[in-house]
Amino acid sequence: MVARIPISVALLVRDGLVLLVHRHPARRWYPDSWSFSAGGHVEAGELPHEAVVRECFEELGVRVHxxxxxxxxISDPTLDVQAFLVTRWDGEPVNAAPEEHDDLRWFRPGELAGLKLAHPESLPNLLDAINRGYLTPPVI
Structure with missing residues (x-):
């Protein structure tokens, strides 16, 4: 059995909108598609939630709380994806990783179905996360 690659991703949600990044067309995996706000490999010795905090800072320039x-x-059997809802952060998200993403945008829930998503099977989860982030603040 092949080991699955540990990945952590963030779903930044504010005012009922979700931030998605557009993967650069030159990317090897899932090029030219919209994806989670930020994410990447969990490094050795790093916990999934630590990875998502690091990735948000590296890719979006924000400090997550x-x-x-x-x-x-996620239907890709090679990935072990841990997703995190983020509704509080310091800073305004910017594209701090232009070699990975060529755009980032806030979307309303109704706009997501019309996008080319890297992982379209995650759409119900994305919509649920938007509703959670908008209706119920995370418990501290």
């Missing part, structure tokens, strides 16, 4: 784990369905 209170990342809450949420279910996420």
């Amino acid at each position: 209170d990342a809450v784990r949420v279910p996420m369905t």
Whole structure:
């Protein structure tokens, strides 16, 4: 059995909107598609929630508070994805990783189905995370 690659991803949600990044067309995996706000490999000795905090800073320039784990369905059997809802952070998200992403945008829930998503099977989870982030602040 092949080991799955540990990945942590963030779903930044504010005022009922979710921040997605557009993966650069030159990316090897899932090019030219919209993806979670930030994410990447969990490094050796790092916990998934630590990875998501690091990735948000590296890719978006924000310092995350209170990342809450949420279910996420990903059909890629090579990945072990841990997703985190983020509703509090310091700073305004910017594209701090232009070699990885060529755009970032806030979307309303109704706009997501019309996007080319890196992981379309995650759409129900994305919508649920938006609702959680908008309706119920994370428990501290």
